[in-house]
Amino acid sequence: MAAIFNRFRSGDADGAGEVPLLERPAPPEPAVFDGAEAVDGYVVLRGETPYGGVGLAHCLRNSNGDPRHVVDELYSRHWPRLAQRYATVVVAQGAWRASTSRSPELLARDILPAEYDGEGVVRTSDSYRPSWKQVATVLGTPAPYWLPALRDEEAMRAWRPGQPPAVVPASHHREAIGQLTELAADEPEGSPAGQVCLWLARELRRRDHRSALRDTEDLRTSADSGQDSAHLVLGAVPAPLLRGGDNEQLPETLRRAGWLAITERRDVLAHRVARLSRMWNGGDDWHTGEPVSARPDLCPTAAEWARRLEKTPRDQAPTVLQHQVLTAGRDPKKDELLHDPVTGLPALRRQQRRAQHLPADIYTLTLQRLPTTSPLDSVILSGDTVWVRTEDGRLWFAPERCNHGVSWGYNGSGPHTLAQLLDRLLDDISAPAIAGDAGDPPAGLLQLMVTTPQDTPTTYSRAQLLVECRR
Incomplete structure (x- = not known):
């Protein structure tokens, strides 16, 4: 198989004059459902029609998908009989335009009768966008659709025409939630690391559940109003969220203690959970x-x-x-x-x-906070770096939050944030770094940060900064 796959190259045909398969009139007989198969992150449901096999694919990795990729993967499995098994492949997308069809979009490619050229390249039509009505017409029955948060592979492979929707816990992040709960399960009772992981897992699940409920209701409403989604059936609906309501927010001190413990660990599970945290909110609680x-x-x-x-x-x-x-x-x-x-x-x-x-x-x-009680002695602006020296003589990088950097020498957000920060540190050296809601700094201090030259190091003493705060 490796040798076969290595000599395979994707190739398109012009398909000029061909009527796309899913735009043809209804065949004399409905499709015969022929089961499902999984290929490289997709589940493909197959129906045998008089026009040939129709594969309806949903991507498990993300909301959307590419029919060319599905064809390539099916080729690697079914060569040299791909055209005998599939005449077209259509991929359900995760998003739809509320201003038009209010139905999930579809992308399809037909596998042309001249399946391979002289070098073994599978030939397909260009991608086109059939409607759910057209797919239902060719199949003789509405086709199933799974919302991205409900794409459970086992449930999708078990689907059969005419059965009620599977009840699936909504989750875009099944792997991530599994990692969070695995780390929490190993932590002792009351562990901040365990609590913050369990909280985040529940927060992810709650948001996905709310999104899936909204999208399910939207599809049903659009179907009732005669939109294209009237010609699909839901493969799954979201399972009830037994905890209900909004997830309680953990105290900031507890969240920070939890992430501090996790970022000090060396095991691969901690690395995965930390990566998820940075994707979630940029590591804002670190x-x-x-x-x-x-x-x-x-x-x-x-x-x-x-x-x-x-x-x-x-x-x-x-x-x-x-x-x-x-x-x-x-x-x-x-x-x-x-x-x-x-x-x-x-x-x-x-x-x-x-x-x-x-x-x-x-x-x-x-x-994000300086771990000292020694008051601010001076600030040093040098190169691209803001240094803070405290009265005990120690040097620190100025505290910063992700996406809220400090700078000087121009009229912009960096000097504004730095002026806000210095105003805080003059009162409390352990004050947190600036977030987006810090308010306006003293005008004199802001003007000083805006006009300080960038091409030479500059040091301002505590006394100088306090004078500017009073202007």
């Missing part, structure tokens, strides 16, 4: 914020910070945070993994890459 890099060769402040870094042994699997900085590496053999003993964060010393015009630097992460 103790870390935006990535940042510093150049000790050009910035004396960065050089001072770099001197406190310690080498990290590479004799064990990386933690979640170590993995995050390692993925920004340039050369695994030359990059040096470091550790900041003051913040507990990893850092990566990256070597210069002349061919790519990348200078040597140290890549690390900012914090």
